[in-house]
Amino acid sequence: MESGKQLPVAILGGGPVGLEAAVACALAGLDFVLFERGTIADNIQKWGHVQLFSPFSMNFSQDACRLLSESGQTVPSEGSLLTGREFVEQALAPLAETLKRFGRIEADSEVMYVSRDGLLKSDLIGNSQRQAVPFRLFVKAESGESTVLADAVIDCTGSFGNHNWIGNGGIPCVGEQNFPERIRYDIPDIQGADRAEYQDRKTLVIGGGYTAATNVVNLSELAKTNPQTQIVWVTRRRCSVPVPRIANDSLVGRDSLAVNANKLADADNGPVTWMPGYVVEEIQNGVNLPLSVVLSNAENHERTVIEVDAILGNVGYQPDRSLYKELQVHECYASLGPMKLAAALMGETSADCLAQASHGIDVLRSPEPNFFVCGSKSYGRSSRFLMRIGIEQVQLVTAELSRTLANREPVQT
Ligand SMILES: Cc1cc2nc3c(=O)[nH]c(=O)nc-3n(C[C@H](O)[C@H](O)[C@H](O)COP(=O)(O)OP(=O)(O)OC[C@H]3O[C@@H](n4cnc5c(N)ncnc54)[C@H](O)[C@@H]3O)c2cc1C
Structure with missing residues (x-):
């Protein structure tokens, strides 16, 4: 690595929320690298034949629409109810291509583990000094295994596929x-x-x-x-x-x-x-x-x-938290989502995911500075998540990172 280089924001997962995180980073001028373990929006492609309930305008931000149309793509109409496959083909995959102008999009690259360089989970407990230490990611791709350093991590790896048992x-x-x-x-x-x-x-x-x-x-x-x-x-x-x-x-x-x-x-x-x-x-x-x-x-x-x-x-899914087990993430023992957000969600009485707001940046913070779980994974075992919420989450997180990373010291290697 070059001496004095600032490190990127690592976005884990190239689903709709991870891609929106990349859009927000691109517009905020933050360097980013997005890792997707399969192809873009791999999870949605697994149920590509199913029609979405929410109209396109709820699933894709205005900023993402603008980036798409500026790159000459036709943007689906606001009210269209696309199938999962159409959503990927007409919006998410072209968006990923467009985003390559702003940062790195690494498909077929699975993030296996995340830690802090030289620190264990039990070091500097709840101490903001952890912020000065880069994240260390272990990434597995077809080309081999590698270590990547990052100043911040946004985990948008979803929960689809990690099913609950029927017993x-x-x-x-x-x-x-x-x-x-x-x-x-x-x-x-x-x-x-x-x-x-x-x-x-x-x-x-x-x-x-x-x-x-x-x-x-x-x-x-x-x-x-x-x-x-x-x-x-x-x-x-x-x-x-x-x-x-x-x-x-x-x-x-x-x-x-x-x-x-x-x-x-x-x-x-x-x-x-x-x-x-x-x-x-x-x-x-x-x-x-x-x-x-x-x-x-x-x-x-x-x-x-x-x-x-x-x-x-069809008894639901739960997040795979093994990825961040060396970090100081405070989780809810019932929902398996990050604690503050889980507590806010438990306080909600409506079963309707449309009635929810994103609950602000504070519930997305965890004891681990500059590490955020967003998207469907942030809801743990709850199935009430909507993409609209994830878009708000990553916009809040990116605004926070723009502030906290602005004063960072370059990493000397
Ligand atoms: C049938 C069905 C219909 C739905 N309809 C709607 C709807 O109409 N409206 C709505 O708002 N929501 C709907 N949802 C919920 C919807 O799936 C989520 O809102 C949306 O897909 C969540 O996006 P996400 O980016 O958080 O996660 P995902 O879409 O699950 O994306 C996560 C991505 O991370 C990748 N990944 C996982 N692990 C790793 C790793 N270790 N390293 C790198 N990459 C990794 C995955 O391959 C995947 O591409 C529906 C869900 C289902 C199952």
Whole structure:
């Protein structure tokens, strides 16, 4: 490294929020390097066939729109409801290309660990002197492993893909890890590429959120052309409907998903059998169908055995915090998100993510100076996050970094 060089802001994750962090850094004149472990917006591409609930204007900042149009790209209209794939192709991937004029965008580069150069987690506890010491990142790319130093880190690595387990109590049930080819935890392209796995088959869907609802609705659509398709829908909660509606939900697509899924669960002669108030105890080889699943009634603990072809476990995701385990990050023991933000979120009464604000910069600060967790990862296990919040978060963080990094001493090497 050159003598007297100031270090970049390291942005971890090239999803919508990481890219917005890069936009904010570019406009603030902060040098940045963004690491994405796969291709740009890799997580969104995994559910690219699903339509977003929120209109484009909520998912992409005005600044990002301006950068795109200045580089000659057509910007999607404000109200458009894009699929995940369209969002990547029409906005996020071109934005990443545009951002290369301002900083480094490193795809296929996974940040494995972050620490402070020469300091351990237990050194200078809660002491702002840690700020004077650069961050040290261990990065793994196809070209090999490397160490990168940075003055600040914005962790936007999301939580999608790091799924919760379907077993009773949130740990794997007996057998859960033995059938990886038959148990998925995401949103397969049921009417497209993954159709053969589900048509005229019996699928167990587990979970009471919008991801489970999406799978139930898509499987039911498949049942219209392939009438042997059956769905057993298990929810842990015993409510009047599987997906409680949000009062006066202004995201029309989200509300109609809840309405449609609830109708399917209620129908007597449809393809869906709803089993409220059950948890999964064990999964074994079946006799007539490939999987035999032991369910227990959460109230009276009575057991029921069903046989199915496949399982879709949609019981949420949680952040992978191993990346920053050598840093002094104060986490909530319930949500696994950064503590101050978690406390602010717990104080909220509305289940509607639209009702939320970003809660300001203070809740994003942790005992580790100049280290910030933003985006969906900052919400820990909560699924209420919206991209709109992440955009506000990274704008606040970048404004803070512009102030704190302005007076930094160049690193002497
Ligand atoms: C089906 C579905 C529909 C949704 N619809 C909406 C909607 O309509 N509106 C809305 O606001 N939100 C919606 N969400 C939530 C939405 O996914 C998030 O708001 C958004 O993707 C979060 O962006 P993010 O950048 O925080 O995380 P992600 O999109 O998860 O991006 C994280 C990125 O970090 C990368 N990464 C992970 N680990 C590392 C590492 N160690 N090193 C380097 N890179 C790494 C990943 O590959 C990924 O590209 C939806 C979610 C799902 C699953």
